[in-house]
Amino acid sequence: MYQASKARLSRSEKIQTKNSASRGEISAKRTTRQPTAETVSATVVAIAGEANKELVRRFYREAINERDASACERLLTADFVHNDEARGRIGQVQAVEAFLTAFPDLRNEIVLILAEDDLVAAHQRWTGTHEGPFLGVEPTGRSVEFTSTALLRFRDGLIAVAWDEVDVAGLMAQLGSS
Numbered sequence: 001m002y003q004a005s006k007a008r009l010s011r012s013e014k015i016q017t018k019n020s021a022s023r024g025e026i027s028a029k030r031t032t033r034q035p036t037a038e039t040v041s042a043t044v045v046a047i048a049g050e051a052n053k054e055l056v057r058r059f060y061r062e063a064i065n066e067r068d069a070s071a072c073e074r075l076l077t078a079d080f081v082h083n084d085e086a087r088g089r090i091g092q093v094q095a096v097e098a099f100l101t102a103f104p105d106l107r108n109e110i111v112l113i114l115a116e117d118d119l120v121a122a123h124q125r126w127t128g129t130h131e132g133p134f135l136g137v138e139p140t141g142r143s144v145e146f147t148s149t150a151l152l153r154f155r156d157g158l159i160a161v162a163w164d165e166v167d168v169a170g171l172m173a174q175l176g177s178s
Helices: 002-007 011-022 037-065 071-075 088-102 168-174
Strands: 076-082 107-116 119-129 143-155 158-166
Touching: 037 071, 037 088, 037 107, 037 119, 037 143, 037 158, 071 076, 071 088, 076 088, 143 168
Parallel strands: 076 158
Antiparallel strands: 107 119, 119 143, 143 158
């Protein structure tokens, strides 16, 4: 391999390489490549994906863990859609408030988060104590733990669409309802 590489070098580089090799030195010629449109595009997508993941973390941290339903007004688009239902920001504020009323100590933990293009997927674990009415079930005082997976689409730096798959059956079973 050394011989093949040596053949591609200029005469002065060959002499320098031979002298360096005899002294036990190894050197490599540094080349600088200009970024291509593909690498720039991939970098922009990666940066956007990281920003979108951070926005998802921020949404659940503020809206759920910090009990600030107004995070919906800051982090969602005005025409926000949840599971194909056009809710807007106000509708999502109401949904968050309903959850926080039913489970005042509700905690959200993002277990896995992935991003591609304008989408983020977040698998989550939820824990809380049932202290308010929830889906027709009066407060039980029971501790619950359930999971969900959300797929979120972004537009103009905000969450525009969310599809949630929640283990409602498991949650309702923990509340003693079937």
